[in-house]
Amino acid sequence: MSHPHHHATSPELERLTLGFVPLLDAALLIVARERGCFADQGLDVSLSRENAWATLRDKVAAGLLDGAQMLAPMPLAMSLGLGRAPCDTLAPLLLSRNGNTVTLSATLSEASGATLGDAPVVSALALGNWLRGPGSGKRPRLAMVYPYSCQHYQLREWLTLGDIDPERHVELVALPPPRMVEALRSGEIDGFCAGEPWGTLARHCGAGRLVATGDQLWPDHPEKVLGVTRSWAERYPATLGALLRALVAASEWLAASPENRRQALAWLALPPYLDHSVRHLESLGLNAAPIRQRLYGTGMLRPTPQDALHFAEPIARQLEAQGGRFSPGQLAACYSPVHFDAATHH
Known part of the structure; x- marks a missing residue:
């Protein structure tokens, strides 16, 4: 040293x-x-x-x-x-x-069939097709950590892969990372994009499922x-x-x-x-x-x-x-x- x-x-x-x-x-x-x-x-x-x-x-x-x-x-x-x-x-x-994950509530992941695979387009299309179908109901509310963040831009990019318009088909909100898991568990939000450990913690406690990662969308980004x-x-x-x-x-x-x-x-x-x-x-x-x-x-x-x-x-x-x-x-x-x-x- x-x-x-x-x-x-x-x-x-x-x-x-x-x-x-x-x-x-x-x-x-x-x-x-x-x-x-x-x-x-x-x-x-x-x-x-x-x-x-x-x-x-x-x-x-x-x-x-x-x-x-x-x-x-x-x-x-x-x-x-x-x-x-x-x-x-x-x-x-x-x-x-x-280090970022796109995490959906267990309920939304199951209903839409969006799961983590090799290509983020697959989970995005699963969510998009479900949103365009008859049983989807209200617009999902998805959280990111800050308007000027990789989390925000990656979440938007993932949505557009599924032909989901971030302005019309979902509601985007900003929430601090430590609030994500509780907000997901209580139904305040239906999904989020945040850095670790919050995505794997949501999965660990059964509140959420990972459906895409920042590395899949932007490999090795700062x-x-x-x-x-x-x-x-x-x-x-x-x-x-x-x-x-x-x-x-x-x-x-x-x-x-x-x-x-x-x-x-x-x-x-x-x-x-x-x-x-x-x-x-x-x-x-x-x-x-x-x-x-x-x-x-x-x-x-x-x-x-x-x-x-x-x-x-x-x-x-x-x-x-x-x-x-x-x-x-x-x-x-x-x-x-x-x-x-x-x-x-x-």
Whole structure:
């Protein structure tokens, strides 16, 4: 492990607070804190659990958090002023790829015959054909985690594969990930698209069935990133470099052995983090079909603008629908690997 004095400049901040939402892909932040990777870089990092993405976004923009785990599209949406006042935000590191599931209530899955198969078009068509049939009744209400998210765009893409119009044939609502399973169980929603562990937890408790995954729809897409405002990155460059090195060290530790991944799951299960929501997991069953969630591995953490094209397209459409103009320069600025490369001497 490298120590702060090996680097020309010590971090400007000794203490900082990073936000996270209770999801498996907060793992690198939790590992870096519990394993001492942040401390090795001279940082005392507190992790603040936020239950809703909008709250986390507002706290980062207001400077109440130094940075956070963010949905991959969020730095771009924040920079463009979608959903709130514009705030230039950067994604200097990727925290995960894949990890989302489309989950339907057990009732709707059984009625429609939509089940998880090799191709998401099959389950989407099963739901679509059932919705177009005589017995379907009211429009299903489907939840996603935030309007500017891979979950939202993947859910829409899955629906359109079944010739289901997301505006007319279903009702789409935004709900925080930790609320999904209870909302499904109580009948408040009929399905959702969210990151792990919420889809497999819904399946485990009998409330839901997985019918498609984000990896099937957008193989190996960036899902979560470390997000910081541009002004924060410019003010505390040595702190940012130390943060990035700590997260790379956490990733390398996670990759090193199954024992380490079991230990990471034990840390995730602590009350301040994910608590009971990971009890159903035997291990961090990472990179296993069909979800193929990636939380570590060579080259996973380095951001590139090319990686962001999947979600840049729907964001550009949303922006233009509101009379805005999308510039590729903004995409390049948000997902540039320049900070990562400087911190890791790429």
